[in-house]
Amino acid sequence: MKSAVETLNPTRVRLTVEVPFEELKDSLDAAYKKINQQVTVKGFRKGKIPARIIDQRFGRGAVLEEAVNDALPKFYTEAVNEGELNVLGQPEVDIKELKDGELLSFTAEVDVRPTVEIPDYSGIEIEVDAVEVTEEDVDKAVEELRDRFASTSPVERAAEDGDVVTLDLEAKVDGEVLEDGLANDVSYTIGSGELLDGIDDAVKGLEAGGEATFASELKGGSAAGKEAEVTVKVSQVAARELPALDDDFAQLASEFDTLEELRADSRKRLENMKQYDQATQAQERVLDKLLELVEVPVPEKLLEDEVGTRKHNLEHHQLGQMGLDLDKYLEIQGKTVEEFEAETKEQAIKGIKTQFVLDELVTKEKLNVSQEELTEHLMRRASSSGMSPDQFAQAVVEGGQVPMLVGEVARGKALAVVVEAVTVKDTNGEVVDLADDEEETATEAVEADAEAPAESESEEKKAEA
Template identity: 85%
Template sequence: MKSAVETLNPTRVRLTVEVPFEELKDSLDAAYKKINQQVTVKGFRKGKIPARVIDQRFGRGAVLEEAVNDALPKFYTEAVNEAEVNPLGQPEVDITELKDGELLAFTAEVDVRPAIEIPDYSGIEVTVDAVEVTDEDVEKSVEQLRERFASTSPVERAAQDGDVVTIDLEAKVDGEVLPDGVASDVSYTIGSGELLDGIDEAVKGLEAGGEATFTSQLKGGSAEGKDAEVTVKVTAVAARELPELDDDFAQLASEFDTLDELKADSRKRLENMKQFDQATQAQERVLDELLKLVEVPMPEKLLEDEINTRKHNLEHHQLGQMGLDLGKYLEIQGKTEEEFLAETKEQAEKGIKTQFILDELVNREKLDVSREELTEHLFRRAASSGMSPDQFAQAVAQGGQVPMLVGEVARGKALAVVVEAAKVVDTNGEVVDLSDDEDEAAEGAETAVEAAEASEDK
């Protein structure tokens, strides 16, 4: 076999391949064997039809077509390896010559990874939010915990903010009660905003047995988006009682003996959360600066496929689970289809560029992924997907996606290298040290990379 490579542009090549006919022998034999199993000829047992009879009855052309289809992937792979190119996606193959007994010639055009030059990135500097936990933050956290331990008791008075009311609902559109517009014994906390717009104003001031009617736009169901006349009847009113903020509460709601210890723990947890958010913010901003430094030619076919994948995933997975179509989604977002496609293209370009640059850094820095690092990443991905680690690992293995996970970890490590070289300061002008917790740094870098690539199971 002879092959040559021609660079059509920085992201696409054309391979020209010539194969002597004798190298098709194995594929020809396989073609005759396959056809033998598929056809019957009177006077011959199945699978025992001579090649000359197959040629006479079904045509030599059919055999050659079968043989060439079988052989092309092998010769294409050999040509790719010989040319030392990194193909992206499937090639466009054109058979230019097929002379029986003499020669098979074909061309294959395919997108390839572009050559990337990564300049010195040690001068990158970014600013991130300072880690500041106020007394108000701590009080809010403790108050949220207090809300979880609230109790209720029936009261014989008008409903007011914070009360839990039991209500019956009936919704009408154009004077007709909706088939799915009736509900009974619904428990609702006034002020929570969890039901219909306008319901708080309607029930406040009502005692048990009272009712009111108001107009509201329905958020779901058969008449979603339409204005409905809603009648609400209060059947019971209960006051929420919050426990006293004292040492007894601390012992009830936590492992601590005193309220001061509980507040100190809340402050520490909030600091840890803000530190993690700060690290992720730093990695995202460093990545954005790195992307500005590097010129990356964009493979057109790969970009087109990525845009279509993102659009498909949004329409058929995310929106489908919410009962929306693309038109309704765009209406809610206040976007035109042109704006949506422009944003999707921009995101796809960023994802591809991120992957190319970080993969180049992985190779340049000779970064490896250990079994422990892969396992930790698998546990994180399993948790975010709502699956158990065993279920997620099985799905990954069955889908042949282990290399994808390895790539995610490696790119996270590459970004961590760049972040370590960059200068990160907070909004107070203080230098931020992100090297204290390597595990958190790795997790944050992987999160930043996933956010940039952001395509479902690429």
């Protein structure tokens, strides 16, 4: 077999492959055997039809077509390996010549990873928010904890803001009660905003046994997005009572003996959260600066596929779970279709460039992923997916997604290397040390930017023709 590589642009090549006919022998034998099992010829047992009879009855062309289809992936893979190409996606194959007994010639156009030159990034300097926890922040955290330990007691008066009411609801659209438009004994805190728009004004002022009707746009269910006439009946009004802020509360709500210790712990937790947010902010800003320094051509077909994947995931997974369609989502976001398309394309380009640049850094820095690192990452992904680690691991293995997870961890390590080399200062001008948070937050930053670009692991280099 002979092969040649022609560079069409920085992200696409054309392979020209010539195969002597004798190298098709195994595929021809396999073609005759396959046809033998599929057809019946009078006078011959199934599977025992001579090749010349198959040629006569069904045509030599059918055999050659079957043989070529069988052989192309192997010869394409050999040409890719011979050319030391890092291919992306499926090739576009064109049979140029097929001479029976002489020669098979074909071309294959395919996207390849562009060459990425990583410049000196040590001069990057970014600014992040300072970690500052005020007394007001601590007060708010303690109040939120206090709110979770509130008790309720029924009262014989009209409902007010902050009361917990027990409700029966009935929703009608065009005068018809919806199949899923009835709900009984619903507990609702007035002012929480957790139910329908307009319900707070409807129930305030009602006593037990009172009812009201109001109009509201349904957020979910069979008539999501439609205007409904909602009748609400109050069966109970209960006042919320907050526990006193004292040492007894601290012992009730935590492992601490005093309110002072509880407040100190709340402050520490808030500091840790702000430090984590600071690290995430640093990763994102360092990544943006790095991408500004590197010229990365993006393969058109890969970009098209990535945009399509992001749209599909949004429409059929994320929005579907919220009971929304794309039109309603754009209305809520205040965006036009054109703005949405442009934004999705921009995000896809950034995701692809992120993967290319960080993969090049992985190679340049000779970074490896240990089993422990992969397991830790898998545990985090399982937690965010709502699955148990065992379920998530099984899904990953069955879906052939292990290389994807390895890639995410490796890219996170690559970004952490960059962050370690640059200067990070907070808004107070102080240099920030992110050593403890680098790899974990870097991996999450990579996941956010490069959620679904096409992988090009070694297995995928051998894409079927």
